[in-house]
Amino acid sequence: MADHPTRAPGDAVERARAGDPRALARLVSLVEDGAPELRAIMKALAPLAGGARVIGLTGSPGVGKSTVTSALLGGYRQRGLRAGVLAVDPSSPFTGGALLGDRIRMQDHATDEGVFIRSMATRGHLGGLAAATPQAVRVLDAAGFDVIMVETVGVGQAEVAVASLADSTLVVVAPGMGDAVQAAKAGILETGDVFVVNKADKPGAQEAIRDLRTMIAMAPRGPGDWKPPIVSTQAMAGAGIEELAGRIDEHWAWLDSSGEGGRRRLARAREEIAALALAALRQRMSGLPGGSLLDTLAGRVVSGDTDPYAAADELVSAAAG
Amino acid sequence: MADHPTRAPGDAVERARAGDPRALARLVSLVEDGAPELRAIMKALAPLAGGARVIGLTGSPGVGKSTVTSALLGGYRQRGLRAGVLAVDPSSPFTGGALLGDRIRMQDHATDEGVFIRSMATRGHLGGLAAATPQAVRVLDAAGFDVIMVETVGVGQAEVAVASLADSTLVVVAPGMGDAVQAAKAGILETGDVFVVNKADKPGAQEAIRDLRTMIAMAPRGPGDWKPPIVSTQAMAGAGIEELAGRIDEHWAWLDSSGEGGRRRLARAREEIAALALAALRQRMSGLPGGSLLDTLAGRVVSGDTDPYAAADELVSAAAG
Numbered sequence: 001m002a003d004h005p006t007r008a009p010g011d012a013v014e015r016a017r018a019g020d021p022r023a024l025a026r027l028v029s030l031v032e033d034g035a036p037e038l039r040a041i042m043k044a045l046a047p048l049a050g051g052a053r054v055i056g057l058t059g060s061p062g063v064g065k066s067t068v069t070s071a072l073l074g075g076y077r078q079r080g081l082r083a084g085v086l087a088v089d090p091s092s093p094f095t096g097g098a099l100l101g102d103r104i105r106m107q108d109h110a111t112d113e114g115v116f117i118r119s120m121a122t123r124g125h126l127g128g129l130a131a132a133t134p135q136a137v138r139v140l141d142a143a144g145f146d147v148i149m150v151e152t153v154g155v156g157q158a159e160v161a162v163a164s165l166a167d168s169t170l171v172v173v174a175p176g177m178g179d180a181v182q183a184a185k186a187g188i189l190e191t192g193d194v195f196v197v198n199k200a201d202k203p204g205a206q207e208a209i210r211d212l213r214t215m216i217a218m219a220p221r222g223p224g225d226w227k228p229p230i231v232s233t234q235a236m237a238g239a240g241i242e243e244l245a246g247r248i249d250e251h252w253a254w255l256d257s258s259g260e261g262g263r264r265r266l267a268r269a270r271e272e273i274a275a276l277a278l279a280a281l282r283q284r285m286s287g288l289p290g291g292s293l294l295d296t297l298a299g300r301v302v303s304g305d306t307d308p309y310a311a312a313d314e315l316v317s318a319a320a321g
Numbered sequence: 322m323a324d325h326p327t328r329a330p331g332d333a334v335e336r337a338r339a340g341d342p343r344a345l346a347r348l349v350s351l352v353e354d355g356a357p358e359l360r361a362i363m364k365a366l367a368p369l370a371g372g373a374r375v376i377g378l379t380g381s382p383g384v385g386k387s388t389v390t391s392a393l394l395g396g397y398r399q400r401g402l403r404a405g406v407l408a409v410d411p412s413s414p415f416t417g418g419a420l421l422g423d424r425i426r427m428q429d430h431a432t433d434e435g436v437f438i439r440s441m442a443t444r445g446h447l448g449g450l451a452a453a454t455p456q457a458v459r460v461l462d463a464a465g466f467d468v469i470m471v472e473t474v475g476v477g478q479a480e481v482a483v484a485s486l487a488d489s490t491l492v493v494v495a496p497g498m499g500d501a502v503q504a505a506k507a508g509i510l511e512t513g514d515v516f517v518v519n520k521a522d523k524p525g526a527q528e529a530i531r532d533l534r535t536m537i538a539m540a541p542r543g544p545g546d547w548k549p550p551i552v553s554t555q556a557m558a559g560a561g562i563e564e565l566a567g568r569i570d571e572h573w574a575w576l577d578s579s580g581e582g583g584r585r586r587l588a589r590a591r592e593e594i595a596a597l598a599l600a601a602l603r604q605r606m607s608g609l610p611g612g613s614l615l616d617t618l619a620g621r622v623v624s625g626d627t628d629p630y631a632a633a634d635e636l637v638s639a640a641a642g
Contacts, residue, residue: 038630039628039630039631042628042629042630042631043628043630043631045628046622046625046626046627046628047625048625049625050623050625134629135629138629262623265623266616266619266620266623267619269618269619269620269622269623269629269632270615270616270618270619272622272629273615273618273619273622273629273632273633273636274615274633274636276629276630276632276633277602277633277634277636277637278599278602279633280633280634280637281598281599281602281637294591294594294595295587295591297590297591297594298587298588298590298591298594299587299590301367301590301593301594302371302583302586302587302590304367304368304369304370304371305367306367307360307363307364307366307367308363308455308456308459308590308593308594308597309359309360309363309364309597310360310363310364311590311594311597312594312595312597312598312600312601313601315594315595315598316598316601316602
């Protein structure tokens with residue numbers, strides 16, 4: 001079957017590459033659903049991906065992350081680039097639509113075929129976004145998008161996950177929210193390639209810049225390493241966005257010249273494969289022939305006949321066999 | 322080796338059952354570290370666990386969750402029960418010590434050998450707490466604790482995870498924080514067996530109770546199903562704690578009479594085994610002979626020679642073989 005993909009997925013890939021937004025939306029939905037057709041689609045996409053730049057945007061709610069994203073999107077469109085946005089909210093396993101408001105704010109771009117905007121939902125699967133988001137990036141990449149922005153809400157693991165799939169990670173803060181200190185505590189500071197102080201006209205902007213500058217200066221850094229710049233923006237008015245895009249360009253140039261870009265792409269592929277392997281095992285656990293090895297093992301653990309480690313070994317052997 | 326466990330782990334188990342807090346602390350540390358000795362220990366513990374009641378406590382920061390936990394702990398000690406507290410902070414993969422303040426607040430109980438209090442840390446492993454927390458519960462259970470309270474900070478997936486390992490889940494809210502509405506949005510409402518309105522002397526307590534009552538009434542419920550009660554407390558002063566303990570007793574009685582208790586224990590064992598199986602696969606992925614199958618596959622994905630799904634299949638086969 002892998003050598004004779006059915007017509008439909010190949011078709012959708014062709015149409016997505018030609019710029020059909022509905023074909024693209026359908027491919028991303030298949031990714032979110034973990035649909036069986038994905039295997040044939042991803043096989044078809046494999047040689048096509050690799051040309052896009054991936055920008056990750058993280059930051060607390062309220063700092064204006066979506067406004068920065070939207071302004072950058074406008075800038076890239078002016079350069080004639082095709083740009084996609086994936087908005088990810090990993091903190092909400094049940095609602096799955098928390099970013100709708102942000103999506104609506106991006107409707108300026110809604111009729112532009114060079115733009116694709118999508119809120120990714122988890123559909124209730126723990127760990128689902130870890131597997132689905134890189135695949136959605138891969139779909140946009142193969143469909144010919146030049147820039148893909150992945151915006152996330154939340155703190156902690158979410159940022160780290162976004163950083164692991166981006167070429168360039170933007171950490172967005174706003175004055176007076178203590179964000180810089182929070183970011184340092186949560187370990188986000190190390191993941192930032194470019195820092196954005198948005199709402200730079202608000203009181204406290206200078207202090208936020210100073211705090212960031214101090215923390216960046218304190219981080220260990222060798223000669224030839226990238227030193228993250230800090231850019232002030234008022235994204236709502238478009239101020240500072242051109243400078244921000246310029247800094248991101250510089251980061252891309254550094255990624256290419258230093259070899260770090262290649263290393264990040266390798267690391268991303270590693271994460272991607274590992275997430276899919278774990279998802280596959282998870283799926284096989286819940287759907288083994290007879291459907292009930294896990295139930296049987298659980299019963300034996302409850303009755304004290306076996307322990308969870310021994311049961312897990314038995315399960316892994318059965319799932320892979 | 323499984324039939325001839327080394328002396329040390331068996332020893333620690335015996336001493337933990339006899340009430341030696343240092344032996345118990347060592348066992349929990351082994352769980353956090355995912356140490357190799359765990360397999361022998363868990364085998365030894367298997368027939369001993371199953372007697373404890375597990376209470377999960379969830380709620381936003383600032384509602385007084387630790388104070389409620391501490392007050393309940395005092396109540397159970399007055400009944401002569403041994404009680405353990407595991408404090409879990411899944412939102413913080415890097416710091417790993419965020420609950421230290423709460424731990425200090427619980428020092429009233431620090432010299433009591435019938436009490437064990439521990440902040441669980443992730444030690445940087447994604448998904449680590451999902452595997453480690455149920456094992457720590459199992460250790461306390463086998464060591465003869467009658468009641469084990471698992472307290473978590475954070476929103477979203479964390480609550481769901483706690484609910485899946487508890488016999489009874491307490492959702493703690495405070496007046497004026499819009500918590501009831503937030504809880505409903507995050508899907509936490511469905512996981513609550515008992516609702517606690519803490520700081521009930523503060524303005525807005527009646528509104529919080531009314532909101533909760535409305536939302537509980539709206540949830541679909543058959544005859545014989547448990548209807549979550551709402552208890553008002555001022556945990557700092559000990560007010561309402563006796564009633565709360567009484568409601569939890571009623572929930573336990575219902576768990577036994579309805580058969581739901583057995584179903585929850587089975588579900589918990591299932592989750593436990595699945596989490597360990599995934600952790601085992603993860604570990605094998607990073608430590609395969611040659612150490613570099615994942616690297617090789619990642620290189621092939623980056624160059625477009627293969628796709629991530631096909632690479633994941635290859636990896637799972639190799640890891641399980």
